[in-house]
Amino acid sequence: MQQQSKKLDLIGQVCPWPVIFTLKELKTLEDGEVLEVIVDHLPSTINIPSAVKKDGHEVLSSEETDEGVFKISIKNNNN
């Protein structure tokens, strides 16, 4: 079955907000739900995957979808 996904647009946000908003949003999701985080802050492409993996979530992909814009897909695992 296709996973539900939710989008979190964090364009323009710099440290620390991308990580904080992503972790906060994941808490509102159901188990298995996918969150697509859109960021344009380069360090966030490393910070966010690192932070969410530590919280037990799964990073499905991370790609640059437009100039300087990245989409990080995270599968929620709220144990």
Place this chain on the structure above:
Amino acid sequence: MSILLNAEWLKDNLLDSNVVVLDIRSPREYSSAHIPNSKLVPYDKILDFNADSSYFDIAPKEKIEELLSILGVKNDSVLVICGDRGGTTASRLFWSLTYYGLKVKYLDLSFSKWMSIGYPVTDKVEAINNTDFVITQSKLDFKVDHEYVLSKLDDSGSILLDTRSPDEFNGIIAAGPKSGRIPNSKNFPWELAVGDDGYIFKTIENLNNLFEKFGITKDKEIICYCQVGERASHTFVALQLCEYNNVKIYDRSFADWSTRDNLPVES
């Protein structure tokens, strides 16, 4: 001699093959438009990290040598860093290279500003002749770890400068598992040092006034930190611009400090 390089000088010297502009924006931004002959520096190449780390380390010397060789840098190249979006990543690149003893200049304008005033840009990527770049200089001693910071907590000759937001400093929000700050820190939100109208930094005069207002004086050792070392990098360079001669950076920052059980945190 100032660290900053005047954009107009660079515009007039773009054909000088000794000048190597290092662009630390994203690959797509670079592909779309960049300063002619500039080289893209992949952000992850200046870091050493793994998925289990809470923090980033500086890339080891060999990784930096490999990067600069691939970018065609020679020993007599004049390195100029070009960044955007406030300049935190560019500032990290700046100190990462100077840490290994390299002489580096920092373009005073953001790339966006460079482009908006009509200075030359291109989408062409020139072929690069790889070099065999070897770092021969000694490492500088401005990068410190948690043990060093711990030894300075009650040292009146040192100022621990937390460059995060006031809410992080006061423990109201946290970008990691623990909120709060390193005890006896002083809060200096990094954005305060960002210049107006596309300049990476405020003017030296304005920076000096700002640091004075915050009680950050040149007779003290200043140790900058943030969450993972990005924002602290900007303040670290701003202090150097103002000729603070005893500035350190705790690059693993609060992400490292807060995950060590035996270290004190206050909020």
